[in-house]
Amino acid sequence: MEAKAKPWLVLSLLMAANCMQYYCAHAEPVVACLFVFGDSLSDSGNNNNRATLGRANFRPYGIDFPQGPTGRFTNGRTSVDFISEFLGFLKLIPPHADTSSSDVLKGVNYASGGAGIRPDSGMIGGDNIDLEKQVRNHSRCHVYASEKWILFPCVANVSCCPSPCLANRTPCQNRSEYVFWDGLHPTEAANRITAHRSYNDIMGLVHSSI
Template sequence: MRDVIISILLFMIICGFGFEGVSSKPQVPCYFIFGDSLSDNGNNNGLISTAKVNYSPYGVDFPAGIPTGRFSNGRTAVDIIAQKLGFKRYIPPFKEAMKSLHKFKGVNYASGGAGILPETGRLLGGRVCLNQQMKNHKIIISKLAFKNGGKAMAVLNKCLYTMNIGNNDYINNYFMPEDYISSHLYTPRQYAALLIRHYSHQLKILYQNGARKVALFGLGLIGCTPAEIAIHGATNGSACVDNINAAVLIFNDKLISLVDKLNARHTDANFTYINNAGMQLTTSQGFKVFNSSCCKVRSDGLCQAASSPCKNRSEYVFWDSFHPTEAVNAITGRRAYLKEESSDAHPMDISHLVKVQ
């Protein structure tokens, strides 16, 4: 009986029951989320993969303290954005959304370990790469079109789409030269160009399938994660791995250029860039620990199962050796929705993006 109750609670939490203090009507009819572990909310749970976190202490600060598959102690940045948009429930993962199309509000396709390139993250086992996420999206919109006829495309045009992907193309590909050949074939600038070409193709497909309001998250400074520092060692005179951060910033610059090109090419759509790397975290925001994880980690940088995490979680930047705490996600989500500095978003933040007619 206890197992049944826990299963019901987990289903309710994954589907997002329990937002409080939000408007009665969301600002967009639906929200589609693509990405990696920074956005995954359970898509990896059923996969044979080391990149899944449906165990404690993950989710310790999520409603009811039940792990849902989110790579954090609590909410992710896209959970925060969904709440800001006025959704009363968290956007469900793909398989859950397939079961509830009659009350459709969007889909989260994101997958831990996923990358822009299909081969990225293969050593982790199962994951849903961006190519497959796009195929899953086509399945959803095909069913919506069947249910709603010609009205479906008009609705899809008004929805919000966010993509936060590319981190693993560096962490679990380019900067693993013993397992992947990419760093032997390409300079950092060439590799960033390769990623952008693939990304651009997927965004073209997304546009063809009705996306008109798209926010693309730039990569964070992954050279400052505890895992990368432990593997590569901090650069002399720096607290981070500078060559990794330099490669990431090349990608981000090219992504900004892609956003400008897409806006020039598709005058009936709006694309925007969210500047993850530029959102500085300081002690004035309450953070005290910047370079170590809140939970006890395994050799792969994820939390040890059933371990006791730190108690002052809001003071930590990192939850495990790769992923931010809910405190950081709250800042990222808030500033992506409504920018606090002009550099947070280009050319507009999400609050303005969703209002564009």
């Protein structure tokens, strides 16, 4: 089945609590923390234990991720994962479902597969954490935020893992040449490109604020 190439949005909030200009010299992250809101394009495991068909904690999802399947809706890392690496974080931003009190100091991923602005968005597949709930989960963190929207254009329209990407299905071998992993989500290769663009935009904002 062919994947429909369409513009997509990744909603993430970039939180900066301190002055950024000395971080690089001290091998610190470029920003103090990173908080992520969104849907399956950014979800890193928040749906794993929810009553929903919108889960990706099984192979071949995660086939190129060091830890294997984690709940990410792609073969490897998401754009958010790459952005956190580019910003200098030594660890990937953890999903809210797996965080403890100390984890929130560096950031949290609140994204949930199938989530939307409306509470009933994506509910046909089961339970999810809509945007209002994601913001509510974040309400305990009292920091300043700025919003960032990222658009991804469409190259090819064929998915690497035949849609629907069922458990233990054999995906394509040349995954780095595909834009779409399954019928809806980009591959790690596409996520890297998006993350590079986002990182450049973020750095432009950081430098302009110094």
